Amino acid sequence: MTLALETVGLERRFGGIVATSNVSLKVEKGARHALIGPNGAGKTTIINLLTGVLRPTAGRVLLDGEDITSLKAHARVKRGIARTFQINQLFGDLTPLETIGLAVSERMGAGSDFWRIAGSKSEVVDEVVRILNQFRLADVMDERTSILPYGKQRLLEIALAIACKPRVLLLDEPAAGVPEHERHDILAAVSALPKDVTVLLIEHDMDLVFSFADRISVLVNGALFVEGKPDEVARDPRVKAVYLGEDADV
Amino acid sequence: MNSPVKTKSVTASDVSGLFAARARWHPLEIIFWLAAFSTIFLLPSKHLILTEIAILALFALSLDLILGYAGIISLGHAAFFGFGAYVAGLLGKNGIITEPLLALIVSGLATSVLGFVTSFLVLRGSDLTRLMVTLGIALMLRELANRYRDITGGADGLQGIVVDPVFGMFRFDIFGHTAFYYSLGVLFVLFLIARRIVNSPFGLSLRAVKANPLRASAISISVDGRLVAIYTLAAAYAGIAGALLTQTQAFASLAYFDFDRSADLLLVLIIGGTGYLYGGLIGAVVFKVLHDYLSILTPQYWLFWMGLLLVLIVLVGRERITGWTTPLRDLASRLDWRARSKKS
Numbered sequence: 001m002t003l004a005l006e007t008v009g010l011e012r013r014f015g016g017i018v019a020t021s022n023v024s025l026k027v028e029k030g031a032r033h034a035l036i037g038p039n040g041a042g043k044t045t046i047i048n049l050l051t052g053v054l055r056p057t058a059g060r061v062l063l064d065g066e067d068i069t070s071l072k073a074h075a076r077v078k079r080g081i082a083r084t085f086q087i088n089q090l091f092g093d094l095t096p097l098e099t100i101g102l103a104v105s106e107r108m109g110a111g112s113d114f115w116r117i118a119g120s121k122s123e124v125v126d127e128v129v130r131i132l133n134q135f136r137l138a139d140v141m142d143e144r145t146s147i148l149p150y151g152k153q154r155l156l157e158i159a160l161a162i163a164c165k166p167r168v169l170l171l172d173e174p175a176a177g178v179p180e181h182e183r184h185d186i187l188a189a190v191s192a193l194p195k196d197v198t199v200l201l202i203e204h205d206m207d208l209v210f211s212f213a214d215r216i217s218v219l220v221n222g223a224l225f226v227e228g229k230p231d232e233v234a235r236d237p238r239v240k241a242v243y244l245g246e247d248a249d250v
Numbered sequence: 251m252n253s254p255v256k257t258k259s260v261t262a263s264d265v266s267g268l269f270a271a272r273a274r275w276h277p278l279e280i281i282f283w284l285a286a287f288s289t290i291f292l293l294p295s296k297h298l299i300l301t302e303i304a305i306l307a308l309f310a311l312s313l314d315l316i317l318g319y320a321g322i323i324s325l326g327h328a329a330f331f332g333f334g335a336y337v338a339g340l341l342g343k344n345g346i347i348t349e350p351l352l353a354l355i356v357s358g359l360a361t362s363v364l365g366f367v368t369s370f371l372v373l374r375g376s377d378l379t380r381l382m383v384t385l386g387i388a389l390m391l392r393e394l395a396n397r398y399r400d401i402t403g404g405a406d407g408l409q410g411i412v413v414d415p416v417f418g419m420f421r422f423d424i425f426g427h428t429a430f431y432y433s434l435g436v437l438f439v440l441f442l443i444a445r446r447i448v449n450s451p452f453g454l455s456l457r458a459v460k461a462n463p464l465r466a467s468a469i470s471i472s473v474d475g476r477l478v479a480i481y482t483l484a485a486a487y488a489g490i491a492g493a494l495l496t497q498t499q500a501f502a503s504l505a506y507f508d509f510d511r512s513a514d515l516l517l518v519l520i521i522g523g524t525g526y527l528y529g530g531l532i533g534a535v536v537f538k539v540l541h542d543y544l545s546i547l548t549p550q551y552w553l554f555w556m557g558l559l560l561v562l563i564v565l566v567g568r569e570r571i572t573g574w575t576t577p578l579r580d581l582a583s584r585l586d587w588r589a590r591s592k593k594s
Contacts, residue, residue: 051468053464072467072472073467073468074466074467074468074470074471074472074473075470075472077467077468077469077470078470082468082469083468085464085465085468089462089464089465089468090462090465091457091458091461091462091465091466092461092462093457093461094454094457094458094461097265097268097269098272098454099458101269101451101454102451102454102455102458102469102471103469103470105451105454106451106455106469106470106471107470110451111451111452111455111470111471112451112452112455112475112476112479113450113451113452114446114447114450114451114452114453114479115446115447115450116450116451117269117270117272117273117446117449117450118269118272118273118449118450118451118453118454119265119266119268119269119270119272120266120269120270122262122266125262125265125266125269126262128265129260129261129262129264129265132260132265133259133260138258138259138260139258141260141265141268142268160465160469161468163469164469164470
């Protein structure tokens, strides 16, 4: 078993509150791993700890066996771990074209080029074209991001993470708030993610979780509660009691 | 608008065409620069004030680079202006470098070092912190120049500055003709460089950092690194603007560091708008012309009208400093037939 991502005794306190408590999570290479838990369980805190937005109070984060705990957020992305955000974090004044172009330039080492015009490298252009088409953003590529329909913005969230060509991708509720008629595009994009990319999915939508994940971890009060295959987790009476509620049948 | 899912796809030539269009010269830009250069022949009697306008425009361009593109607000940008001015003055006075262009470059480089060092202070904290830190640095530099009068001339200013003819041929004359050609030329070249930089991937990343630093770092952009870089560059621009003033006046004074100068500069950018490079240039023209006109009209109370203008502009602009010019710029982009034909 090779691990793409591992945490060892991860802990984060905010004053007296323990948001993440001794979490030792193991995500296998190529896995479709879901992290679920009730509201306030600390799921997003874990994403923030994995990506370097927050520093852990204790514990370590390992990416492909290498300790990345002390790396800053931007340096971790360069190591191959990228994320999306639960609430859109996009560049409102930029177009999808510029946004994707920026991420691709950055990955291809042209990001700090201050002399050539953005998008003048053909390998950058080819990659931008591929991503725009893959995520069906071509027809809105020259619109300002802030005026795009919400579903397109959610797609751009995922496209932007993919533009970083991660080995490990953290999806923080990709379908959150997307209206029904736009959901299909998001689900299609998520299920079409390349197989060699390890995915850790945080999600409230149980249909999405159980159709997507091959492994599920349940987080309660900042601590790992249960972990296993989807059918094991679904059958587990403790999970039903704590998380899914009494009348849930999945 | 609720059309079924389109499956339009793009090709490399579509995308590279759109990227190229971002950096293409708009017809209004060409008109702007033709108008600027035509003043050489059309307004020869106004070259003294036009020189001041060109220098103020360069100074405002510098602030626009950090405010409009990177979102760093400063109330002490005169620190760099004054520093560059004194470096140029000391070089000329002590006969170290009397060749103007070389002295200009050295002043810019020296000021960029100051910008680099102070950028680490400016990185920290919120807008209010940045206002105070930048203001504080300008005050400290002014007092240092005041204190070390043996070197700087203190309150009397720096006098006896020697500046050779430009290119060894064009001597600075009392009508300010050479000074104007020189200042306008420097402004134009530095504008071209700035335009190139803001259209580069680096320039694009600055706008991303300004819009959302959290996301910028999530796509592997080093936010701090970019801010340090642009702050250093902006300092060099401001230093060169200060050096230009010293060279064209053959004089430098403590007033170059004054808070008023930093505050006026923000006013210039509020008038012209930020984040499209021309804001500082247009703002400088409007500000100086208004200043000139109003102070003839009411020599003592001209600031009243400037204050009124400021209040009106900010009320119209509301949310953002760039606000009130946005409709004008949308109009300008609609006037660009090439952008139109590309889209349809």
